[in-house]
Amino acid sequence: MNKTNQSIEEMLNLIVVISRQFGVLQKESSQCCGITTIQSHILYEIKCAPKLSLNDLAEKLNLDNSTISRHIHDLVKKDLVLRQSDSKDRRFVTLDLTEQGAALEKEISNMMFAWILDILSYLPKDKKESTFSELKLLSEAINKSKYCCQPPI
Template identity: 35%
Template sequence: MEGLRELFQGFARNFSMLDSTCCARCCGEDLSLIQSHILFEVRRQELPSMQEVAGALGVDVTTFSRQIKLLVEKGLVQTTPDPNDGRVKLLSLTPAGQQIERQIDDFMQRSIRRILDQLSPFEQSSVLSSLALLNKAVRDADIWSCR
């Protein structure tokens, strides 16, 4: 399949709405790409542990804990000990973190909608179904295990 890699890399580049300046554009915050992903996962998972979010993002816990420290210092995330295991820290968004995550989400939803509006309803349905299938195939293929 000639051009397959170019197709995937082109899509990734064209879709990279969450770049180094997007958060400044959509919510006025100086956040990195990984920090915006952390806010999303913390909201999505509802009181996850640091290990759960790091795992969902595919980031080692050491690197992840540095990012959490920065988000705590910015007042966007708070950590609390797990009542069942004091060694585990649970994550939640502060009110400021919820507001920022909501602004990023609104920006992303509007951007995705503008993209999909370029397609017919049938094409939209096909693309969304195909993306769901592709995401499942990527998870199931375990391509990063170096086998």
């Protein structure tokens, strides 16, 4: 195996391991609160963009509308999300967090924040900023890739 292929193999391994590790943190933070990881992502996205449409949410999470609708239905039943139809076009639905949904999202975000702070405490002080910059750069490259972020057909 040449050096380039070896580097790509190592990068693939790192991404898989980091994805798995972070996924476990996300799963633990949401399941302790009685929701799925996807539902946790939904609460976060609605917090970031109140009055988010169902279609925009599906696009942000790279999920189809029927999957999003099922999760929203569950979150509405749990009194975590408000689903509101537009007065002019009932097919257009916007989403907001209820008070209980906002509190739960904050609880999950606080857990994630604490975990990230703990993770950062193991990095050398002079590497924290560059780690953030490199992760941001990697995220931007992933988003530009023709293989990334295509909604399912």
